[in-house]
Amino acid sequence: xxxxxxxxxxxxxxxxxxxxxxxxxxxxxxxxxxxxxxxxxxxxxxxxxxxxxxxxxxxxxxxxxx
Numbered sequence: 001x002x003x004x005x006x007x008x009x010x011x012x013x014x015x016x017x018x019x020x021x022x023x024x025x026x027x028x029x030x031x032x033x034x035x036x037x038x039x040x041x042x043x044x045x046x047x048x049x050x051x052x053x054x055x056x057x058x059x060x061x062x063x064x065x066x
Contacts, residue, residue: 025033033051037044045053059065 033047033054036054037047037050040050044050056065
């Protein structure tokens with residue numbers, strides 16, 4: 001007689017489909033991102049979204065993204 005496998009997964013459930021990428025940034029880089037955010041239309045993007053937009057624009061300009 002086998003025991004059914006009904007164990008619950010431990011920890012917080014996954015919330016997104018893309019992997020999380022944590023980065024460390026020096027204060028002057030954070031300040032530059034915040035300055036860029038202030039120039040955006042209201043409401044400004046979150047810091048994470050601002051970093052994604054800045055990185056996307058840069059990579060498109062360099063030809064790494066289509």
